[in-house]
Amino acid sequence: LHRMADISAMIQTEARHVGHTAASPVNVLFVDCEAAFVQKIAPRLIHKKLSWQDVSFSEFQHSLESRTIIGSVVFGPSVVPDLESDTFVSLLKTLQSRHIAVFFRGCELKDAAVHPLTCVMTPETEHEMPARLETAAQYARQYLIEQRGLALENDLTEQLEMAGQVQRNFLPLRLPHTEHVRWAAAFRPAQWVSGDIYDIVRLDETHIGFYLADAVGHSMPAALLTIFLKQATVMRQTVGHDYRIFEPAEVIAELNRRMAQQEFAGCLFATCCYGLLNIETLELKLARAGHPYPVLVRGGTLSCLQSRGGLLGVFGEAQFEQISLTLQPGDKLFVYSDGGEPLIGTPKDDGTLAFGKPFQAVSEWPIDKMIQAYDQMAQNHHFGPGEIDDVTAVGLEILP
Structure with a gap:
Protein backbone atom coordinates (compact mmCIF):
# COMPACT_ATOMS: atom_id res chain seq x y z
CA LEU A 1 0.00 0.00 0.00
CA HIS A 2 2.83 2.37 0.85
CA ARG A 3 4.45 1.57 -2.49
CA MET A 4 1.23 2.32 -4.40
CA ALA A 5 0.87 5.58 -2.46
CA ASP A 6 4.41 6.56 -3.45
CA ILE A 7 3.66 5.81 -7.12
CA SER A 8 0.42 7.80 -6.96
CA ALA A 9 2.32 10.75 -5.53
CA MET A 10 4.90 10.50 -8.29
CA ILE A 11 2.16 10.46 -10.93
CA GLN A 12 0.47 13.56 -9.57
CA THR A 13 3.68 15.58 -9.14
CA GLU A 14 3.71 18.65 -11.37
CA ALA A 15 6.50 18.19 -13.93
CA ARG A 16 6.57 21.64 -15.49
CA HIS A 17 8.97 24.25 -14.06
CA VAL A 18 8.02 27.90 -14.39
CA GLY A 19 10.79 29.88 -16.09
CA HIS A 20 12.92 26.76 -16.42
CA THR A 21 13.71 25.07 -19.75
CA ALA A 22 15.60 21.81 -19.72
CA ALA A 23 16.29 19.61 -22.70
CA SER A 24 15.31 16.52 -20.73
CA PRO A 25 14.74 13.37 -22.85
CA VAL A 26 11.34 11.78 -22.45
CA ASN A 27 10.14 8.35 -23.63
CA VAL A 28 6.40 9.05 -23.68
CA LEU A 29 4.74 12.44 -24.20
CA PHE A 30 1.01 12.52 -23.43
CA VAL A 31 -0.72 15.36 -25.31
CA ASP A 32 -4.18 16.46 -24.12
CA CYS A 33 -4.83 13.05 -22.57
CA GLU A 34 -7.34 12.56 -19.78
CA ALA A 35 -5.79 12.53 -16.29
CA ALA A 36 -7.48 9.21 -15.48
CA PHE A 37 -5.90 7.56 -18.52
CA VAL A 38 -2.43 8.91 -17.74
CA GLN A 39 -2.68 7.79 -14.11
CA LYS A 40 -3.71 4.34 -15.31
CA ILE A 41 -0.75 3.96 -17.68
CA ALA A 42 1.94 5.74 -15.63
CA PRO A 43 2.64 2.96 -13.07
CA ARG A 44 3.50 0.57 -15.90
CA LEU A 45 5.83 3.14 -17.44
CA ILE A 46 7.54 3.74 -14.10
CA HIS A 47 7.93 -0.01 -13.64
CA LYS A 48 9.57 -0.24 -17.08
CA LYS A 49 11.78 2.77 -16.21
CA LEU A 50 10.28 4.89 -18.99
CA SER A 51 10.17 8.66 -18.45
CA TRP A 52 7.00 10.58 -19.37
CA GLN A 53 5.35 13.99 -19.36
CA ASP A 54 1.78 15.22 -19.72
CA VAL A 55 1.33 18.46 -21.70
CA SER A 56 -1.38 20.42 -23.48
CA PHE A 57 -1.60 20.50 -27.27
CA SER A 58 -0.58 24.18 -27.24
CA GLU A 59 2.54 23.40 -25.19
CA PHE A 60 3.34 20.52 -27.53
CA GLN A 61 3.13 22.78 -30.59
CA HIS A 62 5.43 25.43 -29.16
CA SER A 63 8.04 23.11 -27.65
CA LEU A 64 8.32 20.26 -30.17
CA GLU A 65 11.49 21.58 -31.82
CA SER A 66 13.35 21.81 -28.51
CA ARG A 67 12.12 18.50 -27.09
CA THR A 68 14.06 15.26 -27.10
CA ILE A 69 11.50 12.46 -27.48
CA ILE A 70 12.96 8.95 -27.43
CA GLY A 71 9.82 6.90 -27.98
CA SER A 72 6.23 7.99 -28.51
CA VAL A 73 3.65 10.76 -28.52
CA VAL A 74 0.12 9.86 -27.38
CA PHE A 75 -2.68 12.21 -28.52
CA GLY A 76 -5.93 12.38 -26.58
CA PRO A 77 -9.44 12.61 -28.09
CA SER A 78 -9.53 16.43 -27.87
CA VAL A 79 -7.09 16.78 -30.79
CA VAL A 80 -9.71 15.40 -33.24
CA PRO A 81 -10.73 18.88 -34.55
CA ASP A 82 -7.10 19.60 -35.46
CA LEU A 83 -6.37 16.38 -37.36
CA GLU A 84 -7.05 17.77 -40.82
CA SER A 85 -5.28 21.10 -40.31
CA ASP A 86 -2.06 21.93 -42.14
CA THR A 87 -0.39 22.62 -38.79
CA PHE A 88 -1.16 19.18 -37.48
CA VAL A 89 -0.08 17.46 -40.70
CA SER A 90 3.21 19.36 -40.45
CA LEU A 91 3.65 18.22 -36.84
CA LEU A 92 2.98 14.64 -37.87
CA LYS A 93 5.62 14.84 -40.60
CA THR A 94 8.12 16.21 -38.07
CA LEU A 95 7.47 13.28 -35.76
CA GLN A 96 7.84 10.87 -38.66
CA SER A 97 11.17 12.38 -39.68
CA ARG A 98 12.43 11.88 -36.12
CA HIS A 99 11.22 8.25 -35.97
CA ILE A 100 8.80 9.00 -33.13
CA ALA A 101 5.82 6.68 -32.80
CA VAL A 102 2.37 8.31 -32.68
CA PHE A 103 -0.70 6.93 -30.93
CA PHE A 104 -4.23 8.33 -31.22
CA ARG A 105 -7.02 7.65 -28.74
CA GLY A 106 -10.73 7.96 -29.40
CA CYS A 107 -10.52 9.19 -32.98
CA GLU A 108 -10.42 8.03 -36.58
CA LEU A 109 -7.42 8.88 -38.72
CA LYS A 110 -8.04 8.43 -42.44
CA ASP A 111 -4.43 8.77 -43.51
CA ALA A 112 -2.75 6.83 -40.71
CA ALA A 113 -0.68 4.92 -43.27
CA VAL A 114 1.11 8.16 -44.15
CA HIS A 115 3.17 7.72 -40.98
CA PRO A 116 4.31 4.07 -40.60
CA LEU A 117 4.73 4.53 -36.84
CA THR A 118 1.13 5.74 -36.35
CA CYS A 119 -1.41 3.65 -34.49
CA VAL A 120 -5.05 4.33 -33.58
CA MET A 121 -5.94 2.76 -30.24
CA THR A 122 -9.50 1.63 -29.50
CA PRO A 123 -11.00 0.68 -26.12
CA GLU A 124 -10.51 -2.95 -27.15
CA THR A 125 -6.77 -2.52 -27.78
CA GLU A 126 -5.81 0.01 -25.06
CA HIS A 127 -4.57 -2.81 -22.81
CA GLU A 128 -1.72 -3.19 -25.31
CA MET A 129 -0.63 0.43 -24.83
CA PRO A 130 2.16 -0.10 -22.21
CA ALA A 131 3.80 -2.84 -24.28
CA ARG A 132 3.56 -0.75 -27.44
CA LEU A 133 5.09 2.27 -25.69
CA GLU A 134 7.96 0.16 -24.36
CA THR A 135 8.60 -1.26 -27.84
CA ALA A 136 8.59 2.24 -29.36
CA ALA A 137 11.13 3.44 -26.75
CA GLN A 138 13.41 0.47 -27.47
CA TYR A 139 13.18 1.16 -31.21
CA ALA A 140 13.94 4.86 -30.71
CA ARG A 141 16.98 4.11 -28.56
CA GLN A 142 18.35 1.73 -31.16
CA TYR A 143 17.73 4.26 -33.91
CA LEU A 144 19.65 6.93 -32.00
CA ILE A 145 22.57 4.57 -31.44
CA GLU A 146 22.77 3.75 -35.14
CA GLN A 147 22.35 7.36 -36.28
CA ARG A 148 25.00 8.74 -33.95
CA GLY A 149 27.40 5.92 -34.65
CA LEU A 150 27.78 5.13 -30.96
CA ALA A 151 29.17 1.72 -30.08
CA LEU A 152 26.84 1.36 -27.13
CA GLU A 153 24.70 -1.52 -26.06
CA ASN A 154 21.07 -0.90 -25.16
CA ASP A 155 21.69 -1.31 -21.45
CA LEU A 156 24.48 1.30 -21.50
CA THR A 157 22.22 3.73 -23.34
CA GLU A 158 19.56 3.24 -20.70
CA GLN A 159 22.10 3.84 -17.96
CA LEU A 160 23.24 7.07 -19.61
CA GLU A 161 19.62 8.21 -19.92
CA MET A 162 19.09 7.48 -16.24
CA ALA A 163 22.32 9.27 -15.30
CA GLY A 164 21.14 12.36 -17.16
CA GLN A 165 17.80 12.24 -15.37
CA VAL A 166 19.47 11.83 -11.98
CA GLN A 167 21.63 14.86 -12.72
CA ARG A 168 18.56 16.93 -13.61
CA ASN A 169 17.06 16.01 -10.26
CA PHE A 170 19.76 18.22 -8.71
CA LEU A 171 18.40 21.27 -10.55
CA PRO A 172 15.86 23.49 -8.75
CA LEU A 173 12.27 22.35 -9.18
Whole structure:
Protein backbone atom coordinates (compact mmCIF):
# COMPACT_ATOMS: atom_id res chain seq x y z
CA LEU A 1 0.00 0.00 0.00
CA HIS A 2 2.83 2.37 0.85
CA ARG A 3 4.45 1.57 -2.49
CA MET A 4 1.23 2.32 -4.40
CA ALA A 5 0.87 5.58 -2.46
CA ASP A 6 4.41 6.56 -3.45
CA ILE A 7 3.66 5.81 -7.12
CA SER A 8 0.42 7.80 -6.96
CA ALA A 9 2.32 10.75 -5.53
CA MET A 10 4.90 10.50 -8.29
CA ILE A 11 2.16 10.46 -10.93
CA GLN A 12 0.47 13.56 -9.57
CA THR A 13 3.68 15.58 -9.14
CA GLU A 14 3.71 18.65 -11.37
CA ALA A 15 6.50 18.19 -13.93
CA ARG A 16 6.57 21.64 -15.49
CA HIS A 17 8.97 24.25 -14.06
CA VAL A 18 8.02 27.90 -14.39
CA GLY A 19 10.79 29.88 -16.09
CA HIS A 20 12.92 26.76 -16.42
CA THR A 21 13.71 25.07 -19.75
CA ALA A 22 15.60 21.81 -19.72
CA ALA A 23 16.29 19.61 -22.70
CA SER A 24 15.31 16.52 -20.73
CA PRO A 25 14.74 13.37 -22.85
CA VAL A 26 11.34 11.78 -22.45
CA ASN A 27 10.14 8.35 -23.63
CA VAL A 28 6.40 9.05 -23.68
CA LEU A 29 4.74 12.44 -24.20
CA PHE A 30 1.01 12.52 -23.43
CA VAL A 31 -0.72 15.36 -25.31
CA ASP A 32 -4.18 16.46 -24.12
CA CYS A 33 -4.83 13.05 -22.57
CA GLU A 34 -7.34 12.56 -19.78
CA ALA A 35 -5.79 12.53 -16.29
CA ALA A 36 -7.48 9.21 -15.48
CA PHE A 37 -5.90 7.56 -18.52
CA VAL A 38 -2.43 8.91 -17.74
CA GLN A 39 -2.68 7.79 -14.11
CA LYS A 40 -3.71 4.34 -15.31
CA ILE A 41 -0.75 3.96 -17.68
CA ALA A 42 1.94 5.74 -15.63
CA PRO A 43 2.64 2.96 -13.07
CA ARG A 44 3.50 0.57 -15.90
CA LEU A 45 5.83 3.14 -17.44
CA ILE A 46 7.54 3.74 -14.10
CA HIS A 47 7.93 -0.01 -13.64
CA LYS A 48 9.57 -0.24 -17.08
CA LYS A 49 11.78 2.77 -16.21
CA LEU A 50 10.28 4.89 -18.99
CA SER A 51 10.17 8.66 -18.45
CA TRP A 52 7.00 10.58 -19.37
CA GLN A 53 5.35 13.99 -19.36
CA ASP A 54 1.78 15.22 -19.72
CA VAL A 55 1.33 18.46 -21.70
CA SER A 56 -1.38 20.42 -23.48
CA PHE A 57 -1.60 20.50 -27.27
CA SER A 58 -0.58 24.18 -27.24
CA GLU A 59 2.54 23.40 -25.19
CA PHE A 60 3.34 20.52 -27.53
CA GLN A 61 3.13 22.78 -30.59
CA HIS A 62 5.43 25.43 -29.16
CA SER A 63 8.04 23.11 -27.65
CA LEU A 64 8.32 20.26 -30.17
CA GLU A 65 11.49 21.58 -31.82
CA SER A 66 13.35 21.81 -28.51
CA ARG A 67 12.12 18.50 -27.09
CA THR A 68 14.06 15.26 -27.10
CA ILE A 69 11.50 12.46 -27.48
CA ILE A 70 12.96 8.95 -27.43
CA GLY A 71 9.82 6.90 -27.98
CA SER A 72 6.23 7.99 -28.51
CA VAL A 73 3.65 10.76 -28.52
CA VAL A 74 0.12 9.86 -27.38
CA PHE A 75 -2.68 12.21 -28.52
CA GLY A 76 -5.93 12.38 -26.58
CA PRO A 77 -9.44 12.61 -28.09
CA SER A 78 -9.53 16.43 -27.87
CA VAL A 79 -7.09 16.78 -30.79
CA VAL A 80 -9.71 15.40 -33.24
CA PRO A 81 -10.73 18.88 -34.55
CA ASP A 82 -7.10 19.60 -35.46
CA LEU A 83 -6.37 16.38 -37.36
CA GLU A 84 -7.05 17.77 -40.82
CA SER A 85 -5.28 21.10 -40.31
CA ASP A 86 -2.06 21.93 -42.14
CA THR A 87 -0.39 22.62 -38.79
CA PHE A 88 -1.16 19.18 -37.48
CA VAL A 89 -0.08 17.46 -40.70
CA SER A 90 3.21 19.36 -40.45
CA LEU A 91 3.65 18.22 -36.84
CA LEU A 92 2.98 14.64 -37.87
CA LYS A 93 5.62 14.84 -40.60
CA THR A 94 8.12 16.21 -38.07
CA LEU A 95 7.47 13.28 -35.76
CA GLN A 96 7.84 10.87 -38.66
CA SER A 97 11.17 12.38 -39.68
CA ARG A 98 12.43 11.88 -36.12
CA HIS A 99 11.22 8.25 -35.97
CA ILE A 100 8.80 9.00 -33.13
CA ALA A 101 5.82 6.68 -32.80
CA VAL A 102 2.37 8.31 -32.68
CA PHE A 103 -0.70 6.93 -30.93
CA PHE A 104 -4.23 8.33 -31.22
CA ARG A 105 -7.02 7.65 -28.74
CA GLY A 106 -10.73 7.96 -29.40
CA CYS A 107 -10.52 9.19 -32.98
CA GLU A 108 -10.42 8.03 -36.58
CA LEU A 109 -7.42 8.88 -38.72
CA LYS A 110 -8.04 8.43 -42.44
CA ASP A 111 -4.43 8.77 -43.51
CA ALA A 112 -2.75 6.83 -40.71
CA ALA A 113 -0.68 4.92 -43.27
CA VAL A 114 1.11 8.16 -44.15
CA HIS A 115 3.17 7.72 -40.98
CA PRO A 116 4.31 4.07 -40.60
CA LEU A 117 4.73 4.53 -36.84
CA THR A 118 1.13 5.74 -36.35
CA CYS A 119 -1.41 3.65 -34.49
CA VAL A 120 -5.05 4.33 -33.58
CA MET A 121 -5.94 2.76 -30.24
CA THR A 122 -9.50 1.63 -29.50
CA PRO A 123 -11.00 0.68 -26.12
CA GLU A 124 -10.51 -2.95 -27.15
CA THR A 125 -6.77 -2.52 -27.78
CA GLU A 126 -5.81 0.01 -25.06
CA HIS A 127 -4.57 -2.81 -22.81
CA GLU A 128 -1.72 -3.19 -25.31
CA MET A 129 -0.63 0.43 -24.83
CA PRO A 130 2.16 -0.10 -22.21
CA ALA A 131 3.80 -2.84 -24.28
CA ARG A 132 3.56 -0.75 -27.44
CA LEU A 133 5.09 2.27 -25.69
CA GLU A 134 7.96 0.16 -24.36
CA THR A 135 8.60 -1.26 -27.84
CA ALA A 136 8.59 2.24 -29.36
CA ALA A 137 11.13 3.44 -26.75
CA GLN A 138 13.41 0.47 -27.47
CA TYR A 139 13.18 1.16 -31.21
CA ALA A 140 13.94 4.86 -30.71
CA ARG A 141 16.98 4.11 -28.56
CA GLN A 142 18.35 1.73 -31.16
CA TYR A 143 17.73 4.26 -33.91
CA LEU A 144 19.65 6.93 -32.00
CA ILE A 145 22.57 4.57 -31.44
CA GLU A 146 22.77 3.75 -35.14
CA GLN A 147 22.35 7.36 -36.28
CA ARG A 148 25.00 8.74 -33.95
CA GLY A 149 27.40 5.92 -34.65
CA LEU A 150 27.78 5.13 -30.96
CA ALA A 151 29.17 1.72 -30.08
CA LEU A 152 26.84 1.36 -27.13
CA GLU A 153 24.70 -1.52 -26.06
CA ASN A 154 21.07 -0.90 -25.16
CA ASP A 155 21.69 -1.31 -21.45
CA LEU A 156 24.48 1.30 -21.50
CA THR A 157 22.22 3.73 -23.34
CA GLU A 158 19.56 3.24 -20.70
CA GLN A 159 22.10 3.84 -17.96
CA LEU A 160 23.24 7.07 -19.61
CA GLU A 161 19.62 8.21 -19.92
CA MET A 162 19.09 7.48 -16.24
CA ALA A 163 22.32 9.27 -15.30
CA GLY A 164 21.14 12.36 -17.16
CA GLN A 165 17.80 12.24 -15.37
CA VAL A 166 19.47 11.83 -11.98
CA GLN A 167 21.63 14.86 -12.72
CA ARG A 168 18.56 16.93 -13.61
CA ASN A 169 17.06 16.01 -10.26
CA PHE A 170 19.76 18.22 -8.71
CA LEU A 171 18.40 21.27 -10.55
CA PRO A 172 15.86 23.49 -8.75
CA LEU A 173 12.27 22.35 -9.18
CA ARG A 174 10.92 25.89 -8.83
CA LEU A 175 12.52 29.29 -9.14
CA PRO A 176 12.17 31.79 -6.25
CA HIS A 177 10.28 34.57 -8.02
CA THR A 178 9.33 37.58 -5.91
CA GLU A 179 7.17 40.64 -6.51
CA HIS A 180 10.05 42.54 -8.12
CA VAL A 181 12.48 39.80 -9.22
CA ARG A 182 11.90 37.30 -12.01
CA TRP A 183 14.19 34.33 -12.65
CA ALA A 184 14.75 32.01 -15.60
CA ALA A 185 17.20 29.25 -16.52
CA ALA A 186 18.15 27.00 -19.44
CA PHE A 187 20.00 23.69 -19.29
CA ARG A 188 21.09 21.94 -22.50
CA PRO A 189 23.67 19.12 -22.19
CA ALA A 190 25.94 18.43 -25.15
CA GLN A 191 25.47 14.69 -24.57
CA TRP A 192 23.41 12.53 -22.23
CA VAL A 193 24.89 14.23 -19.16
CA SER A 194 26.26 17.72 -18.57
CA GLY A 195 29.35 19.27 -17.03
CA ASP A 196 27.24 22.27 -15.94
CA ILE A 197 25.20 22.71 -12.75
CA TYR A 198 23.24 25.65 -11.34
CA ASP A 199 21.07 26.51 -8.36
CA ILE A 200 18.92 29.44 -7.19
CA VAL A 201 18.05 29.39 -3.48
CA ARG A 202 16.00 31.61 -1.17
CA LEU A 203 18.34 31.94 1.84
CA ASP A 204 16.08 34.07 4.05
CA GLU A 205 13.39 36.72 3.70
CA THR A 206 15.68 39.19 1.96
CA HIS A 207 18.46 37.19 0.26
CA ILE A 208 18.63 34.86 -2.73
CA GLY A 209 21.85 33.03 -3.58
CA PHE A 210 22.52 31.66 -7.05
CA TYR A 211 25.39 30.13 -8.99
CA LEU A 212 26.36 28.48 -12.24
CA ALA A 213 29.33 26.10 -12.20
CA ASP A 214 31.01 24.43 -15.15
CA ALA A 215 33.28 21.39 -14.79
CA VAL A 216 35.93 21.30 -17.48
CA GLY A 217 34.65 19.06 -20.27
CA HIS A 218 31.21 17.53 -20.84
CA SER A 219 31.88 13.82 -20.35
CA MET A 220 30.83 11.53 -17.52
CA PRO A 221 33.75 12.59 -15.23
CA ALA A 222 32.67 16.22 -15.63
CA ALA A 223 29.05 15.27 -14.86
CA LEU A 224 30.12 13.45 -11.69
CA LEU A 225 32.14 16.49 -10.65
CA THR A 226 29.00 18.64 -10.86
CA ILE A 227 27.44 16.53 -8.10
CA PHE A 228 30.47 17.30 -5.92
CA LEU A 229 30.14 21.01 -6.77
CA LYS A 230 26.48 20.95 -5.79
CA GLN A 231 27.22 19.41 -2.39
CA ALA A 232 30.32 21.51 -1.70
CA THR A 233 28.73 24.89 -2.42
CA VAL A 234 27.73 26.24 1.01
CA MET A 235 25.72 29.47 0.92
CA ARG A 236 24.47 29.61 4.49
CA GLN A 237 25.45 28.18 7.88
CA THR A 238 22.92 27.54 10.66
CA VAL A 239 23.95 27.12 14.31
CA GLY A 240 21.11 26.65 16.74
CA HIS A 241 18.58 29.41 16.14
CA ASP A 242 21.10 31.66 14.40
CA TYR A 243 22.39 31.60 10.86
CA ARG A 244 24.96 33.34 8.72
CA ILE A 245 24.79 34.00 5.00
CA PHE A 246 28.23 33.78 3.41
CA GLU A 247 29.55 36.48 1.09
CA PRO A 248 30.11 35.38 -2.54
CA ALA A 249 33.90 35.56 -2.19
CA GLU A 250 33.66 33.30 0.86
CA VAL A 251 31.47 30.79 -0.98
CA ILE A 252 33.88 30.61 -3.92
CA ALA A 253 36.97 30.41 -1.68
CA GLU A 254 35.53 27.55 0.37
CA LEU A 255 34.44 25.69 -2.74
CA ASN A 256 37.94 26.11 -4.16
CA ARG A 257 39.52 24.86 -0.93
CA ARG A 258 37.35 21.75 -0.91
CA MET A 259 38.15 20.98 -4.53
CA ALA A 260 41.88 21.41 -3.99
CA GLN A 261 41.76 19.12 -0.95
CA GLN A 262 40.18 16.34 -3.00
CA GLU A 263 43.15 16.22 -5.41
CA PHE A 264 40.96 14.78 -8.15
CA ALA A 265 42.66 12.32 -10.48
CA GLY A 266 42.76 13.39 -14.11
CA CYS A 267 43.27 17.10 -13.34
CA LEU A 268 39.59 17.93 -12.94
CA PHE A 269 38.94 21.66 -12.62
CA ALA A 270 35.87 23.86 -12.73
CA THR A 271 34.64 27.42 -13.07
CA CYS A 272 31.89 29.10 -11.09
CA CYS A 273 30.04 32.39 -10.76
CA TYR A 274 28.16 32.99 -7.51
CA GLY A 275 25.80 35.85 -6.77
CA LEU A 276 23.95 37.09 -3.70
CA LEU A 277 20.92 39.36 -4.24
CA ASN A 278 19.20 41.43 -1.56
CA ILE A 279 15.63 41.58 -2.85
CA GLU A 280 14.79 44.65 -0.71
CA THR A 281 17.76 46.92 -1.48
CA LEU A 282 18.50 45.25 -4.86
CA GLU A 283 22.18 45.12 -3.92
CA LEU A 284 23.91 42.41 -5.95
CA LYS A 285 27.24 40.92 -4.89
CA LEU A 286 29.23 38.70 -7.25
CA ALA A 287 32.39 36.59 -7.25
CA ARG A 288 33.72 34.30 -9.94
CA ALA A 289 36.37 31.64 -10.42
CA GLY A 290 37.56 31.36 -14.02
CA HIS A 291 33.98 31.72 -15.24
CA PRO A 292 32.82 33.93 -18.14
CA TYR A 293 31.93 37.44 -16.98
CA PRO A 294 28.23 37.89 -16.19
CA VAL A 295 26.38 40.20 -18.56
CA LEU A 296 24.42 43.18 -17.27
CA VAL A 297 21.63 44.49 -19.52
CA ARG A 298 20.69 48.04 -18.55
CA GLY A 299 18.78 50.52 -20.68
CA GLY A 300 19.47 48.59 -23.88
CA THR A 301 23.23 48.49 -23.20
CA LEU A 302 25.12 45.24 -22.53
CA SER A 303 28.24 45.17 -20.39
CA CYS A 304 30.44 42.51 -18.78
CA LEU A 305 30.81 42.62 -14.98
CA GLN A 306 34.53 41.97 -14.53
CA SER A 307 36.24 40.55 -11.44
CA ARG A 308 39.40 38.55 -10.78
CA GLY A 309 39.44 34.84 -9.95
CA GLY A 310 41.16 31.73 -11.34
CA LEU A 311 39.94 28.16 -11.90
CA LEU A 312 38.58 26.16 -8.98
CA GLY A 313 40.76 23.37 -7.63
CA VAL A 314 44.16 24.64 -8.78
CA PHE A 315 45.49 26.51 -5.72
CA GLY A 316 43.78 25.88 -2.41
CA GLU A 317 44.59 29.30 -0.95
CA ALA A 318 43.65 31.35 -4.01
CA GLN A 319 41.85 34.67 -3.50
CA PHE A 320 38.72 35.76 -5.35
CA GLU A 321 37.57 39.32 -5.92
CA GLN A 322 34.06 40.32 -4.93
CA ILE A 323 32.18 43.14 -6.64
CA SER A 324 28.86 44.75 -5.79
CA LEU A 325 26.33 46.96 -7.54
CA THR A 326 22.78 48.14 -7.02
CA LEU A 327 20.34 46.90 -9.64
CA GLN A 328 17.59 49.11 -11.03
CA PRO A 329 14.09 48.36 -12.35
CA GLY A 330 14.45 47.00 -15.87
CA ASP A 331 17.95 45.61 -15.28
CA LYS A 332 18.68 42.03 -16.35
CA LEU A 333 21.61 39.82 -15.34
CA PHE A 334 22.68 36.96 -17.61
CA VAL A 335 25.10 34.28 -16.33
CA TYR A 336 26.18 31.58 -18.78
CA SER A 337 28.59 28.68 -19.22
CA ASP A 338 31.30 29.02 -21.86
CA GLY A 339 29.60 26.49 -24.14
CA GLY A 340 27.23 29.27 -25.17
CA GLU A 341 29.93 31.80 -26.01
CA PRO A 342 29.51 31.39 -29.83
CA LEU A 343 25.84 32.35 -29.37
CA ILE A 344 26.66 35.53 -27.47
CA GLY A 345 29.56 37.15 -29.26
CA THR A 346 33.24 37.20 -30.11
CA PRO A 347 35.93 37.18 -27.37
CA LYS A 348 38.07 40.29 -26.99
CA ASP A 349 41.62 40.53 -25.61
CA ASP A 350 40.43 41.69 -22.18
CA GLY A 351 38.20 38.64 -21.69
CA THR A 352 34.96 40.50 -22.45
CA LEU A 353 32.81 39.93 -25.51
CA ALA A 354 31.87 41.86 -28.62
CA PHE A 355 28.17 41.02 -28.46
CA GLY A 356 26.57 39.63 -31.61
CA LYS A 357 23.43 41.20 -33.07
CA PRO A 358 21.18 38.13 -32.47
CA PHE A 359 22.06 38.10 -28.77
CA GLN A 360 21.65 41.87 -28.50
CA ALA A 361 18.19 41.50 -30.01
CA VAL A 362 16.96 38.84 -27.57
CA SER A 363 18.49 40.74 -24.63
CA GLU A 364 15.72 43.34 -25.05
CA TRP A 365 13.02 40.78 -24.20
CA PRO A 366 11.73 39.88 -20.71
CA ILE A 367 14.11 37.48 -18.99
CA ASP A 368 11.95 34.37 -19.41
CA LYS A 369 11.54 35.03 -23.15
CA MET A 370 15.22 35.91 -23.44
CA ILE A 371 16.31 32.61 -21.85
CA GLN A 372 13.87 30.64 -24.02
CA ALA A 373 15.23 32.35 -27.13
CA TYR A 374 18.81 31.66 -26.02
CA ASP A 375 17.93 27.98 -25.52
CA GLN A 376 16.41 27.91 -29.01
CA MET A 377 19.54 29.54 -30.43
CA ALA A 378 21.58 26.71 -28.91
CA GLN A 379 19.19 24.16 -30.41
CA ASN A 380 19.51 25.64 -33.91
CA HIS A 381 23.19 26.62 -33.89
CA HIS A 382 25.65 24.48 -35.86
CA PHE A 383 28.60 24.30 -33.47
CA GLY A 384 32.01 23.60 -34.94
CA PRO A 385 33.99 20.48 -33.90
CA GLY A 386 35.85 22.41 -31.20
CA GLU A 387 32.78 24.33 -30.02
CA ILE A 388 30.42 21.51 -28.97
CA ASP A 389 29.81 21.91 -25.25
CA ASP A 390 27.06 22.09 -22.66
CA VAL A 391 24.95 25.25 -22.82
CA THR A 392 23.49 26.55 -19.55
CA ALA A 393 22.28 29.98 -18.48
CA VAL A 394 20.72 31.64 -15.43
CA GLY A 395 19.04 35.02 -15.65
CA LEU A 396 17.20 37.49 -13.45
CA GLU A 397 15.20 40.64 -14.14
CA ILE A 398 14.24 43.47 -11.83
CA LEU A 399 10.59 44.26 -12.48
CA PRO A 400 9.12 47.77 -12.12
